[in-house]
Amino acid sequence: MIQFVARRLLATVPLLFFVSLVVFSFVHVLPGDPAVLFLGEEATPETLAKFRTRLGFDRPLVTQYVEWLGRALRGDLGRSLRTNQPVTEAILQRLPVTLELLGAALAVSLAIAIPAGIVSAVKRNSGVDLVSTVFALIGFSLPNFWLGLILIYVFALLLRWLPPSGFAPLPALADNARSLILPALTLGTALAALITRQLRSGMLEVLRQDYVRTAQAKGLGQGVVVAKHALKNALIAVVTVIGLQIGGLLGNTIITESLFALPGVGRLMIDAVFSRDFFIVQGVVLFLAVGYVLSNLIVDVLYSYLDPRIRLG
Amino acid sequence: MDPASLRAIALRQFRRSWVGQVGAALVVLFLIVTALAPLLAPYDPIATDFANVLSPPTRAHPFGTDDIGRDILSRVIHGSRVSLQAGLFTVAVALTVGLPLGLIAGFRGGRVDDLIMRGIEVILSFPTLVLALGITAVLGPRLIHALFAIGIVFVPHFARLIRGQVLTVKENDFIAAAHALGASDARVMGRHVLPNCLAPILVQSSFSIAFAILTEAALSFLGLGTQPPTPSWGIMLAMGRGYLEQAPWLGAFPGLAIFLTVLGFNLLGDGIRDALDPRLKA
Numbered sequence: 001m002i003q004f005v006a007r008r009l010l011a012t013v014p015l016l017f018f019v020s021l022v023v024f025s026f027v028h029v030l031p032g033d034p035a036v037l038f039l040g041e042e043a044t045p046e047t048l049a050k051f052r053t054r055l056g057f058d059r060p061l062v063t064q065y066v067e068w069l070g071r072a073l074r075g076d077l078g079r080s081l082r083t084n085q086p087v088t089e090a091i092l093q094r095l096p097v098t099l100e101l102l103g104a105a106l107a108v109s110l111a112i113a114i115p116a117g118i119v120s121a122v123k124r125n126s127g128v129d130l131v132s133t134v135f136a137l138i139g140f141s142l143p144n145f146w147l148g149l150i151l152i153y154v155f156a157l158l159l160r161w162l163p164p165s166g167f168a169p170l171p172a173l174a175d176n177a178r179s180l181i182l183p184a185l186t187l188g189t190a191l192a193a194l195i196t197r198q199l200r201s202g203m204l205e206v207l208r209q210d211y212v213r214t215a216q217a218k219g220l221g222q223g224v225v226v227a228k229h230a231l232k233n234a235l236i237a238v239v240t241v242i243g244l245q246i247g248g249l250l251g252n253t254i255i256t257e258s259l260f261a262l263p264g265v266g267r268l269m270i271d272a273v274f275s276r277d278f279f280i281v282q283g284v285v286l287f288l289a290v291g292y293v294l295s296n297l298i299v300d301v302l303y304s305y306l307d308p309r310i311r312l313g
Numbered sequence: 314m315d316p317a318s319l320r321a322i323a324l325r326q327f328r329r330s331w332v333g334q335v336g337a338a339l340v341v342l343f344l345i346v347t348a349l350a351p352l353l354a355p356y357d358p359i360a361t362d363f364a365n366v367l368s369p370p371t372r373a374h375p376f377g378t379d380d381i382g383r384d385i386l387s388r389v390i391h392g393s394r395v396s397l398q399a400g401l402f403t404v405a406v407a408l409t410v411g412l413p414l415g416l417i418a419g420f421r422g423g424r425v426d427d428l429i430m431r432g433i434e435v436i437l438s439f440p441t442l443v444l445a446l447g448i449t450a451v452l453g454p455r456l457i458h459a460l461f462a463i464g465i466v467f468v469p470h471f472a473r474l475i476r477g478q479v480l481t482v483k484e485n486d487f488i489a490a491a492h493a494l495g496a497s498d499a500r501v502m503g504r505h506v507l508p509n510c511l512a513p514i515l516v517q518s519s520f521s522i523a524f525a526i527l528t529e530a531a532l533s534f535l536g537l538g539t540q541p542p543t544p545s546w547g548i549m550l551a552m553g554r555g556y557l558e559q560a561p562w563l564g565a566f567p568g569l570a571i572f573l574t575v576l577g578f579n580l581l582g583d584g585i586r587d588a589l590d591p592r593l594k595a
Contacts, residue, residue, distance in 0.1 A: 018435040026451050037453065137332070137583075141576035143527055145534050145547075146568030149554060157558050251442025255531055259554075269443075270535060273450040285447040289439045 023286040077283035087283035098264035104184035109192035117199025139193025148186035165261040202237030243299030326588035333584015339577025347393045354387035377562040388544040395545040399529035400522035406464025411471030419479025433469040459538040478510040519582030
């Protein structure tokens, strides 16, 4: 197991190096001129030149990259062009909100999908199965920003049960939970749909296996067979879906945070895009990409734990 | 088995699947609306009518009007064109770059394959929307930039898929036979390998169009895609957000349009994949 993790970690290093190259090229190689984009078309050539000198844009690209990478490795992603706040500090300040949202969305999706997937496989071709299959088909195609608006309209404006937007930080636990219910549903529904679909087919596959039939023949109750024998193997499919969807989840966090005015990393990025604060954009993209690569690594390790054939293969 | 009978089997399978049928119906409806937009739309989509702002759905305006009196039905109908453009343009970008990369990687193998696949892994290391947002941020918020960005993030999916297909197809005897007859690599790839990769490309394209429509709408919703006054479903939704309490129809109809279109392409993709499955397994 340790060998497997070490091998995967080692393979991640060159990948992260190339990721850093792509992120660096965002500001420096793509056709847009950051100086013009930041200062506007009307800026005089002198002002533009001063801006470039101040940020070191006039030096050779390789020198800029090496220095930038060196600083990034020490956790220094530069400073915001607007507020002068260190980029890393800005990200870390907002990270707890994003992590809480991601955790809540994952919890919501599992809370919907695990019972739905199991029941729909066990009671195949029943009414429940039909409902959950239709949910799985529809949920994936629902634009989350539209779903969010519908949820705000129904639960915040019509029924007035939950706040339409904003974030109540911890330790005000009840308010914190209330402020995250709608965002978590908005973010978690598509994932719930996918997991339901995958878990249903995973369970159907497992329920046909001989060892499940043996367990049933031994006289074990349906509940024990499903929970103890079938679910653990079907969960591999769930981990796979979650692993594949982490990227989508991170991207949709940006939309959800923006829709519900949550002060997370995604909102920071959107604000920075509009205020043309390139170093914040660059920092957040790098941060999310590294987070994505590392979470894929965790999923791989988890996957190999659930299915030993993977690490031994 | 000759290709005609394989096609017939796939078609028969497709006709049997309600998922594919519903998807195809939604996609055909979307394409008809897009093609006939100027004829179907009752009003000019950007014509304002200040005597008639925020009107709820009525006989004259079945989907109501927006905050400057524009007819929402006409805007939804014309908005379909932006969505179709988004879907087709991004898949075209992804195929133009991804197809040759996938073909070359699969066909050549060795170092070339390694190099291409590492490059693809790097792009796949970025969450799709994050990369699209980053590219749009630097290039500036315009529809063409957003579409280009979405197309680029699709490249790895196509390249990887095509490479996988090529690896399978090139093991067939008919490829060895073509080589033995003296066919050049380019001819073998274009004449023999590519046609055998078309089925999965079709499935992937359907899913990608759905995802591109969704992503264009998301970027426009955030203010980074299509710019006003061009009617785009994402922009209309963003505007509806400000009037959610007084005029919920502002966001309801464009949202429904996005949902049905995306659902259509996703179901169509599912249907085609299920229909082709026996052949893919063969």
